[in-house]
Amino acid sequence: MLKVLIACVWLVGSAYGAMAHATSVVFLNPGTSTETFWVSYAQFTQAAAKDLGLSLRVRYSERSAENTLAQAREALQGAQRPDYLVLVNEQYVAPQILRLAQGSGVKLLIVNNALTADQVQLLDARNDAGWIGSLVADDERAGYLMFTDLLRQHGPVATGQTLDLLAFSGAKHTPAAQRREQGLRRALAEHPDVRLRQLVYGEWSRQRAFEQATQLFKRYPQTALVWSANDEMALGAMQALQGSGRVPGKDVLFSAVNSSPDILKARLDGRLTTLVAGHFTLGGWAMVLVNDDAKGVDISAYGGRDRQAALFQLIDGDQAQRLLGPTPPVDFRALSAVGKPTSYRYPFSLHLLLR
Template sequence: MLKALGLWLGVLFPVVAQGASVVFLNPGHGKEDYWVRYAAFMQAAADELGMHLRVEYSDREVATTRDQARQVLESADKPDYLVMVNEQYVAPQILRLAHDSGVKMFLVNNPLTPAQTHTIDAQPQVYAPVLGTLTVNDEQAGFQMLHGLLAKLPASNGTIDLLAFSAVKNTPASQAREDGMRRALADYPQVRLRQVVYGGWSRQRAYEQAQVLVQRYPDARLVWCANDEMAFGAMQAFAEAGREPGRDVLFSAVNASPQALQARIDGRLSVLVGGHFTVGGWAMVMLHDDAHGVPVDRDGQREHTVPALQLIDAAGAQRWLQRLRRPDLGVRFRPLSAEGRGPDYRYPFLQPPQL
């Protein structure tokens, strides 16, 4: 009788399958525009795909990230997936904590270094395996920014002084952008890279560094910056020294924040690349599919690159500002899923975006 009643209730009130649960260890600050928008786009994807997402901000403290990971992995209610960023090379510590936890590990934005990969793959009894990695075209972005800056300068036979604000030495994305900038230098023998400083993604730190550099290199005409916050800090110092951004000295930056987009429209930023805050949302699509039996590595690869970082001109900046009014950017996530599609299906977000 009870069995029949249960079947009858199942017909009237069908059991809804629980969506996959995800914890994202966000390395940024809870008030940092880039990482807040990043998490909001992830949440929009989770909502549409029926997934459960929890975001933990570490305020750029590696020890906090490690502690958050330990709490998640030792809790009685573990998530299905833990998404993390290899910021300041923290990933191996977390993968060690995750060994035998049953939680699937996924990396975004900053991949493992080759040395880390070798160590982890050689010791499966110590480290949890990495389900997959989703990164962006950081090296290409660094290359394009310098090319874009040079294209804005009037033709000249003289030497051109360049300053560069990289972020941190032990974060793969930062290093990749700097590598791209250095690769582009080979195309411009007239450009003299006077100094590279590491601003830690921070506006205040870059401002303080730029106060020194603008006095040390008064003829600098180009300032390459690995993110928008450092660009704005450097701009402030140059403006205070009587060097007008966009006229006397040209700046580049990474990130499609509202402030950066407006600066691109106004001409204070001469070159801007952005779009990479969408990566977490695309990762949610892949994890949704994995939870429904469509493996992340079904194409034979664990590591995928999203060409999300694209040059944004003034007209593109206007379009981005319109899109930013919605956390989901007007994107429908469910139609992007590989669930129910043929083996040749390729995620659209792995193709260059049309914005």
């Protein structure tokens, strides 16, 4: 009986020890706790962490850089420091967080918005042993893809004619927004028959884009195409067009990024002509990298320290319908580089959810 009791105590202790030593991660989420994109992003990240046995805590900044820095300071200088801190260089906060991390013993992974070239030079951040790398999506391609598909669906422009385009970019000091805008401008350079009448910064907000679009549609009544760097701004601009008595998807063609239920429904009912999505998965893939680093894998040997994943793709009606349903389970552990040759590359892709 005593042996059985000792064995039980040993098993319980072992289980407790395993839980107590689970790799701990804090994710500094730059969005709001009610923002569809960032909530779905966090949910996919949490699903990955659970599958990989990581202990994850998500902190929302509520779109405040000051909150992000306060949360970073707590994580990096507080009594209970995580093993890893995952952050987004939204509003260029990463350099300050990297400075706070010096000597903390916490490893950092940057997602979505990596350090800019100027920031890297100023910080010499690559020599910081605590920074294990960055993982971003192909935002420039997303901006290019949106425009070219929007124009394809519109059809050829008659010789000597032009089309008027309005563009809604995100936050001006956000690398992802800048790269999507670069993609748009690359596409425009290839299509001189499309005139960009005005590009405005909608700050990712439906209400702000609605207010801006209400004025812009009056200023440019011949607008035929609307390019939008996210779903919320596209929905706000659609609402403004409807307020003027016109029909989105018929009188004006719209494009957007993201996969919120509202924008997927707009894609299905024809109000939205072009949809690009996939980067809500970045947090989940980041957990795979964290898990591998914690297990002693040199993740830089499997694709470099700064990696850009080809996540964005055009979403057709069937795919929109599937994304509206429950997210299918992903075997995150199977994506690990543990025990694999250095020729292995992480197969991060939206296709893992659309099979």
